[in-house]
Amino acid sequence: MHMVEVPKIEFQEKRLDNGLRVVIHRDSRVPLVHLSIHYRVGSSYETPGRSGLAHLFEHMMFQGSENVAKNEHFRHIDYAGGRCNASTGKDRTNYYETVPSNYLDLALWLEADRMRSLEVTGENFENQRQTVIEEKKQSYDNQPYGLATLRFDELAYRNWAYAHPIIGSVEDLEESTLEDAVDFHGVFYRPENAVLVLCGDLDGDGFEKVARYFADIPTRSRPAAPDLREPEQTGERLERMRDPLAPLPAVYLGYHMPELGSPEYYALSVLGLILSHGESSRFYQRFVYENNWISHFSLGPNQYRGPEIFYVWFQTQDQIDVDSVTKQVVEELLGIGNQPVSEEEMEKAKNQMASFFVGRLSKLSRIGELLAHYALFFEDPAEINLDLGRYLKITEEDMIEAARAVFRAENQTSIVVEPGTS
DSSP states (O other): OOOOOOOOOOOEEEEOTTSOEEEEEEOOSSSEEEEEEEESOSGGGSOTTOTTHHHHHHHHTTSOBTTBOTTHHHHHHHHTTOEEEEEEOSSOEEEEEEEEGGGHHHHHHHHHHHHHHBOOOHHHHHHHHHHHHHHHIIIIITSTTHHHHHHHHHHHOSSHHHHSOTTOOHHHHHHOOHHHHHHHHHHHSSGGGEEEEEEEOOOSOHHHHHHHHHTTSOOOOOOOOOOOOOOOOOSOEEEEEEETTOSSOEEEEEEEEEETTSHHHHHHHHHHHHHHSSTTSHHIIIIIIITOOEEEEEEEEOOOSSEEEEEEEEEEOTTSOHHHHHHHHHHHHHTGGGSOOOHHHHHHHHHHHHHHHHHHTTSHHHHHHHHHHHHHHSSOGGGGGTHHHHHHTOOHHHHHHHHHHHOOGGGEEEEEEEESOO
């Protein structure tokens, strides 16, 4: 395989006196700027009995601050011809804007104002709490396989940090108080707990501009990261669920594996492509093309920062015995350590990985999000230029060794979902 030439992403970084980490990538090909702030807070930072606060604040951050009225953040960005949004994960919460470069000051002002002076009022808190509860009903309770999706991490993980769902429980949300919300914001939404990335068409000293809006926000000590350690699984975990909304049977499988950035992570990521990516992949050929047992499937590491799970989901065809297909899927996974990986499979997977990386560097917004990701999860944005090389160095032996260590019966968690009511 020829070594793939991927454009190097040049960047600069500084840390303001209040602890805010700032990363800047200049690219003047289009007159746009992408601003992204990643806070070190997600559902894994919550405490038992108060789940859902991290996701709640994804909503709360748009409810107004000292100089910005409720929901005006969206209006300002829309008026500028830009777009903005936010998302919450297990390990981080991010907020971003992509705007014409002459509106950069607006985006910085909006983000700084809500970091400094978010209005965490009783009215806003109650309104957004009810919004999140309704979101849970719409996105999970009333969606096919929704409850199984939430249940899987609860069954697979013993450490509460990863076991509970990002959206939280209705009971915890209803019992949380305004004081809980104020405390949560005060602890995590601070400059020293954030990474700010500017990416795009920038005039002058970008650091000076960031400092103009953010330098006077007071700092605290960075909150401690959660303990994500997971005890070794020593026996298979299996549950069965009935889902009246499910059109077909589906199965969730998972195997514990080491954390993001570990050698096993890279090896199993490449293996995941060999198993599932494209019509020539092993899973497609065996379970779709040759036998027509499965209608849809996906698999791979779950992308958490801490201990991960190699995740497999598949939906069986109608009138196919789901337990028989599950047995075949498990046999395929457990037998990988005894199956050679062909040169063609290896080259295809690495070409796919390289194409994926190049594709991610095709848009300013994706470069900005990647720089923030590597700064937050790897503590080094330079990983954006190094990470692909780790995938391309993976050997057949690396994959087989990782597969033998991870795909074991006693390390397996599964949920079998069948249509209908119990």
